[in-house]
Amino acid sequence: MTGFKTLFKSALIAAGLILPAQAQYGSGELQLFSLDYFGGQTASIRQETAQMGFSQLGDDTRSIRVRGGNWIACRDAYYAGPCLYISQDVQSLGDFGMADTISSIMPAPYDLALKHGSIFARNPAGGFTFFRRENNNTVIPFEATGTVGYGSSGSGNYGSGYNNNGSGYNQGGSYSNNNNSGYPPLDQLPYTGPRNPALIVYDETDYGGEAIGTNRDIARLWDYDFDNRISSVEIIRGEWEFCEDSNFRGDCVILTADETRLYAIQLDNRISSIREVPVGTLAQREEEERLRREEEARLLREALARADVVVYQHSNFEGRPYPVENDISGLGNTGMNDEISSIQVRRGTWEICSDGNYRGRCETISSDMPRLNGIRMNDNISSIRRVN
Structure with a gap:
């Protein structure tokens, strides 16, 4: 049996639900009660208890007082099954769907960033699956897996999903801001996470x-x-990448220092995933970008030098240039469609047209045109081709 326990606990450690012995835990004590509202028989838990016996109210706990620390109370032995994250008194475990079901309890690791009332388990992908109350001793997975924290699954009941609708934790529910349940409103619990974080987002x-x-x-x-909710970040250690999509996809930005107003870099309320990157990653990417721009500039200079025609964004051959070496039936992919205001002709005679595929109104040119207003073609060219 000892070998089985060791193997089982090793698997949980690997899955990330619990941490090895050297991990930091909160200190404190839980006082368990066999009846709601802290009545009936009592038992105390001060450390990891992988399999609660009769004297510890295993499968017989209905309310809990917290005497310090944060705790994880699980339905099954060895910290398996749905677990309840506890940091405040729980007057009725039935409100969480966990009455008479607790079989193991452990202090919460400091780096497990969940809110009081979250009902969760690790899924095979290494992330969290969250649950909500179905009845006094049953929980079921959320349809929208991933919501955590506070919430009410009905009047007088607790759920494990915080509803960010501006009216507290569901109007009329036990977590509403206007009741006297003793559970604090959101603005009294501004921070969730480890005591020594490398990154804090607000x-x-x-x-x-x-x-x-x-x-x-x-x-x-x-x-x-916290999806699409971050407006400022505090970087305590390291370099961090912030991405617009989940799983570190979409447009991403690396930050190495605090950013108090993310709207200044067009990331306000647009971040869906975060990850730490090796120190020096930002400098490396900036250097790669510098080299890329230098290479693009070199290639453009070479193309401009050999081009038969160069079109310019502004009059008098100013603004962004674009080299023309062959017929172009549509300027849409060049960024110059209806943007040309002057043309430098080095060789040949060319036809410029107002529409794609050399249609619409067309003009023939064979010399430089510092201004196109005179032929009514300023910002009105969509195709160009050589005629001789």
Whole structure:
């Protein structure tokens, strides 16, 4: 049996639900009660308890007082099954769908960033699956997997999903801001995360509003109820990449220092995933971008030098140039469609037309045209071809 326990716990450590012995845990104590509202028989838990016996109210706990620290209470032994994240007193586990079902309890690792009331389990992909109450002793997965924290699944009941609708934790529910349940409103719980985070993100500018901290990559901010909500970031250690899509996809930006107003870099309320990158990544990418721009400039200079015609964005051969060496039936892909205001002709005679495929009104030119207003073709060219 000892070998089985060791193997089982090793698997949980690998899955990331619990941490090895050297991990930092919160200190404190849980007082368990066999009845709602802290009545009946009692038992105390001060450390990891992988298999709760009769004297510890295993499968017989209905309310919990927190005497310090954050805790994880799981339905099955060895911290398996749906688990409840606890940081405040719970007057009725039935409100979470966990009455008379708790079989193991452990202190929460400091780097497990969940809110009180979250009901969760690790899924095979390494992320979280979250649950909501179905009845007093049953929970079911959320349809929208990933919502965490507070919420009400019905009047007087707790869910594990915080509803960010501006009216508290569901109007009329046990977590509403206007009740006397003793559970604090959101603005009294501004931070969720480890005590020594490398990164803190905030849902308001200038480090305001709700915040979460992390020491690890977050592929789906939806899992933390922070998708498209970040407005400022505090970088304590390292370099971090912020991406518009989940799983580090879409447009991404690397930051090495605090950014108090993400709208200044067009990222306000647009971040869906975060990950740490090796120190020096930003400098390396900036150098790669510099070299890319230099190469593009070199190729453009060479193309301009050999071109028969050069068209310019502004009159008097100013603005962005574009080399023409062959017929172009449509200027849409060049960025110069209806943008040409002057033309330098080095060789040949050319036809310029107002529409694609050499249609519309056309003019023939064989010499430089510093201005196109005189032939009514300024910002009115969509195709160009050689006629001799």
